[in-house]
Amino acid sequence: MKTIAIIGSCDTKYREVKFMKEQIEAEGISALVIDVATGPSPSCNYDVSRAEVVENAGKTWEELEPRTKGEKIGFMMEAAACYVEKLYKEGKIDGILSAGGLQNTVMATNAMKKLPIGFPKVMATTVACGKKTFDLVVGDKDIVVIPSICDFTGLNMVTKQIMANACACCVGMVKHAGKVLQKGKKPVVGVTLMGITNTGACAAVDELERLGVEVIGFHSTGVGGSIMEQMAADGLIDGILDLTVHEITSEYFKDKIGRSGFSYGEDAKYRLVKSVENKVPLVVSTGGLDFVDFAVNEFPPRMEERVYMLHNATMAHIKILPDEAEEVAKRMTDRLQKIDYPVKLLLPTEGMRHNTREGEELYYKEVDDTILRAMRENGNGNIEIITVPGNLDTKEWGIQAAHYMIDELRERGVIGDEIQY
CATH class of the missing domain: 3.40.50.12030 (Uncharacterised protein family UPF0261, NC domain)
Known part of the structure; x- marks a missing residue:
């Protein structure tokens, strides 16, 4: 049976990861929930504990727990990426999925970026909104990003539908596509x-x-x-x-x-x-x-010296x-x-x-x-x-x-x- 890894902070998002696991398993795919929580509250609804993730990176949770919030998040980011990469190399996962706010997005997508192009990766996130760029989320990989519309603060008619769509997206890729890029015979x-x-x-x-x-x-x-x-x-x-x-x-x-x-x-x-x-x-x-290309309301200095042309109604190309x-x-x-x-x-x-x-x-x-x-x-x-x-x-x-x-x-x-x- 194929397996999708779900990355989540299972101290605060335990309801969300449980919902996603149920959605995936209903489609005949195994789900593996990986806990990346760093807060003081206990976690639940996970398959891989945060302690196991940390130990795989060479430390114990007891060593990490007294550190500052920023230090714990920084370490867990790399530890989660290391753990996911290990699962991929061992052939134990066929896709990866997550949903959450900024902290969970950074955690999850940092791990996703370790996986090759073509491997199914889906992130439902609050970060995909407004004027925020996608650099933070996708980097140089093919991560499918789904705007969350609202914050993930439990299960409601919006979060359930967004997460269901994200699960269906990842399941669809795992079942019907999801092949890692491979070169053919042509240069x-x-x-x-x-x-x-x-x-x-x-x-x-x-x-x-x-x-x-x-x-x-x-x-x-x-x-x-x-x-x-x-x-x-x-x-x-x-x-x-x-x-x-x-x-x-x-x-x-x-x-x-x-x-x-x-x-x-x-x-x-x-x-x-x-x-x-x-x-x-x-x-x-x-x-x-x-x-250089700038929006017409954000022109650089010295425009009186420059020649330029409008690329469209909002953007100019400036020599x-x-x-x-x-x-x-x-x-x-x-x-x-x-x-x-x-x-x-x-x-x-x-x-x-x-x-x-x-x-x-x-x-x-x-x-x-x-x-x-x-x-x-x-x-x-x-x-x-x-x-x-x-x-x-x-x-x-x-x-x-x-x-x-x-x-x-x-x-x-x-x-x-x-x-x-």
């Missing part, structure tokens, strides 16, 4: 894109697929790029065509003015890091490095300024300096996104020249610098980028002469 390439590089990137995707390569696109806003790099580090991706590195610009604004723009995610710090550490075949460019281009380019080249194996760097001559050619809304030659000059002067002999005429966001440019990716895969021994363009 796999990750390609980064966003709307402003979509034409060029999709042309590259089409060309790579025509040549027999499986391609996965990743949106360079938030966590897309870092998820791609983690998948490459995990051996699920054979090469990266990193056409769009826009997160680096958003990261700069977050550090500089305390506001990051729409496309920022905390995992931006991993861009051009994990893939490089694992020496993944890489062809990189500068797509999206030249602009960065020459001095900002110097600092953004330095962030990029600092990462390039750490590359210790052969990679290709493609530089466009007529813009790093759409609307940036002469006469268009975001044309600013000094900014583009500043970035391109820094790339050319990066000084790392492992980087082959290739000038590709035209604008990055064109079909012709994307096809050429795909061909350079094929060259890189062949030079690194990932593919042989069977793929010819």
